[in-house]
Amino acid sequence: MTEAISANRIAAGLDRQARKIAIEIIDETGSTNTDLLKRAFALSSPTMLLARRQTAGRGRGGKVWHSAPDASLTFSLAWPFLRPAAELAGLSLVIGVSLARSLRELGVLVTLKWPNDVLKDGKKLAGILVERSSEPNRQAPDKNWVIIGIGINLQLPDELETQISQPAAEALWLSNMDKNLLVATLLNQLVGTFTQFESDGLAAFVTSWNALHAYDRKKVIVFRDGQPKHSGMVVGIDEYGRLILEENGNRTAFSAGEVSLRQDNE
Numbered sequence: 001m002t003e004a005i006s007a008n009r010i011a012a013g014l015d016r017q018a019r020k021i022a023i024e025i026i027d028e029t030g031s032t033n034t035d036l037l038k039r040a041f042a043l044s045s046p047t048m049l050l051a052r053r054q055t056a057g058r059g060r061g062g063k064v065w066h067s068a069p070d071a072s073l074t075f076s077l078a079w080p081f082l083r084p085a086a087e088l089a090g091l092s093l094v095i096g097v098s099l100a101r102s103l104r105e106l107g108v109l110v111t112l113k114w115p116n117d118v119l120k121d122g123k124k125l126a127g128i129l130v131e132r133s134s135e136p137n138r139q140a141p142d143k144n145w146v147i148i149g150i151g152i153n154l155q156l157p158d159e160l161e162t163q164i165s166q167p168a169a170e171a172l173w174l175s176n177m178d179k180n181l182l183v184a185t186l187l188n189q190l191v192g193t194f195t196q197f198e199s200d201g202l203a204a205f206v207t208s209w210n211a212l213h214a215y216d217r218k219k220v221i222v223f224r225d226g227q228p229k230h231s232g233m234v235v236g237i238d239e240y241g242r243l244i245l246e247e248n249g250n251r252t253a254f255s256a257g258e259v260s261l262r263q264d265n266e
Helices: 007-012 032-042 091-105 172-176 179-200 202-212
Strands: 022-029 047-054 072-081 111-113 117-120 123-132 144-153 219-224 227-237 243-247 250-254 260-263
Touching: 007 022, 007 179, 032 047, 032 072, 032 123, 032 144, 047 179, 072 179, 091 111, 091 117, 091 123, 091 144, 091 179, 091 202, 111 202, 179 202, 202 227, 219 243, 227 250
Parallel strands: 022 047
Antiparallel strands: 047 072, 072 144, 111 117, 117 123, 123 144, 219 227, 219 260, 227 243, 243 250
């Protein structure tokens, strides 16, 4: 049996830079992102909230993130950034690179789907939800506090798989490892990523993201409001985090907030 997950055991595995994170573990909540958003104005340090069970987990675009105790890893991290809000638009891409690096180091071969999915064998293994607090922090009003929600499917029991509306993957190797070590590994990589992002911005991650892109040079369909609007070959992302699609020799850039994409043969 692996060690029960606890704040102290996670903290023991953190690097020096990541030790400034306050770690909170709770049995159940609706959404860890919602909880931290409500508290962001009063936080005095970066804070991670991990729930053993989320009953109202949220994904991008208002979608539901389904999870189950012991079968999923769900947590949110509140982090203060000095970069202006306009420069945080590509943060989900940066976090995707961070997660992919951690998971690959742990032996799980994953790729990325624009703008915020982590795939294993072409199916969704993990999702990312980035939300910015609209209320200034009392102690650090000059910083933009961002809440980063992360959900990873460790196992797919039948009751969970039937709830998920798209092909999903599991990572049984991760489900068997010490969850404290797993969380610490993810946090250490995230903090190092945030440090580089603060210094160099999204541009420092474009090459890495493109190298991990699951749909690189593949034909995709771009949807807006649920309707197919464009089809073409994926070139990659640019320095603004926009998806670049080549259609009949012409290139078009799409922003994450306005469209979603699907491989043409899906």
